[in-house]
Amino acid sequence: MNTLEPTTTLPDTAVEPAVAIEHLQVRIPVDGSPAPVIHDVTLTIGRGEAVGLVGESGSGKSMTARALMRMLPDGAEVHGAIRFEGEDVQEMSPRRLRAYRASSIAMIYQNPHAHINPLRTVGDFLVEGLCQVQKVPRREAEQKVVALLVAVGIADGARRLSQYPHELSGGLLQRVMIAAALATEPDVILADEPTTALDVTTQEEVIAILREAQVQRGLSILLITHDLDLAGAACDRLAVMYAGQVVEVADGAGLVERPLHPYSAGLLAARPEIGVRARLRTVPGRPASGFEVGDGCVFAERCAFVTEQCVSERPQLRSLEGRQVACHRAEELDGVLLPLADGPVGADAPGQDKEPS
Numbered sequence: 001m002n003t004l005e006p007t008t009t010l011p012d013t014a015v016e017p018a019v020a021i022e023h024l025q026v027r028i029p030v031d032g033s034p035a036p037v038i039h040d041v042t043l044t045i046g047r048g049e050a051v052g053l054v055g056e057s058g059s060g061k062s063m064t065a066r067a068l069m070r071m072l073p074d075g076a077e078v079h080g081a082i083r084f085e086g087e088d089v090q091e092m093s094p095r096r097l098r099a100y101r102a103s104s105i106a107m108i109y110q111n112p113h114a115h116i117n118p119l120r121t122v123g124d125f126l127v128e129g130l131c132q133v134q135k136v137p138r139r140e141a142e143q144k145v146v147a148l149l150v151a152v153g154i155a156d157g158a159r160r161l162s163q164y165p166h167e168l169s170g171g172l173l174q175r176v177m178i179a180a181a182l183a184t185e186p187d188v189i190l191a192d193e194p195t196t197a198l199d200v201t202t203q204e205e206v207i208a209i210l211r212e213a214q215v216q217r218g219l220s221i222l223l224i225t226h227d228l229d230l231a232g233a234a235c236d237r238l239a240v241m242y243a244g245q246v247v248e249v250a251d252g253a254g255l256v257e258r259p260l261h262p263y264s265a266g267l268l269a270a271r272p273e274i275g276v277r278a279r280l281r282t283v284p285g286r287p288a289s290g291f292e293v294g295d296g297c298v299f300a301e302r303c304a305f306v307t308e309q310c311v312s313e314r315p316q317l318r319s320l321e322g323r324q325v326a327c328h329r330a331e332e333l334d335g336v337l338l339p340l341a342d343g344p345v346g347a348d349a350p351g352q353d354k355e356p357s
């Protein structure tokens with residue numbers, strides 16, 4: 001489905017962002033030695049802004065979210081800055097970290113069944129968090145969660161409180177998870193593939209609920225997804241990630257109309273179009289994880305425009321015409337990549353001056 005309908009433009013950059021990640025690098029121990037999974041993530045989420053983090057499997061999207069929650073695997077080495085409202089998340093004391101996770105930031109996962117106790121009722125799940133962590137009296141907590149269930153489209157919320165997770169469909173349970181996330185009145189919600197396990201109609205409803213929560217409650221949202229169209233429709237800005245690096249940040253319309261990074265163009269070209277019978281296009285080559293790339297551009301192996309400089313020197317994310325891009329050749333490729341996104345991707349692409357390595 002090509003239904004990209006971005007809604008707003010870039011936020012006012014003079015406003016302090018809710019979240020600021022600068023040059024994040026993460027290494028995690030694999031077979032006893034540290035392996036890089038995040039090379040360079042630089043990303044801000046403004047207050048009340050929804051940012052879509054898109055990219056292929058293994059690019060490090062979930063790891064970025066986990067770094068923001070300070071929930072990385074044991075032994076992870078972290079470099080760079082992760083700030084929430086100006087405060088360094090890495091420097092938070094255990095007590096401050098508990099408060100941050102309890103009331104400033106909330107996470108919604110792909111598979112709600114995996115994040116709820118199947119032996120407890122929906123009511124226990126929703127109410128106990130409020131009673132125990134936020135010290136809200138039980139009766140008040142029940143009233144609050146019923147109102148939240150109504151807000152996420154569950155009209156018979158009071159009845160649902162006595163049900164067990166297995167009695168609810170995936171879509172209903174994901175709404176319960178959104179209600180749970182909203183219950184603590186967080187400033188930021190991290191939604192990690194929240195609709196991947198749902199059918200298309202339910203996907204749209206869940207995204208609409210998140211979007212409404214963003215607008216009504218002034219929430220900042222990081223939406224992690226493989227689905228560029230979904231992210232474009234639901235978010236104010238998109239950050240494209242590949243092999244542990246953010247390679248382009250733009251508003252949805254800008255990205256679709258004028259991608260500046262060859263990987264963004266490849267992702268755009270790979271979107272299936274309903275009603276058009278054609279061979280599905282793919283980005284040539286295999287998606288790489290952070291620990292598989294060398295010192296040069298993370299996309300060099302698969303790029304149709306690769307040069308010697310790309311292989312030897314990693315491009316940094318830099319500002320260019322109101323957006324950010326990490327490509328040595330972004331100026332030269334401006335305008336060349338759009339026909340690429342609309343047409344064939346690969347060795348026959350225009351502007352290619354060297355064989356991919």
Ligand SMILES: Nc1ncnc2c1ncn2[C@@H]1O[C@H](COP(=O)(O)OP(=O)(O)OP(=O)(O)O)[C@@H](O)[C@H]1O
Pocket residue numbers: 028030037055056057058059060061062063064073226289290291
């Ligand atoms: N606990 C872990 N231990 C070791 N490696 C891990 C662990 N979790 C993730 N990885 C690796 O880190 C890299 C980034 O993973 P991550 O889950 O962040 O990617 P992703 O972009 O979210 O992918 P997906 O869309 O498939 O969830 C991958 O190479 C993955 O194999």
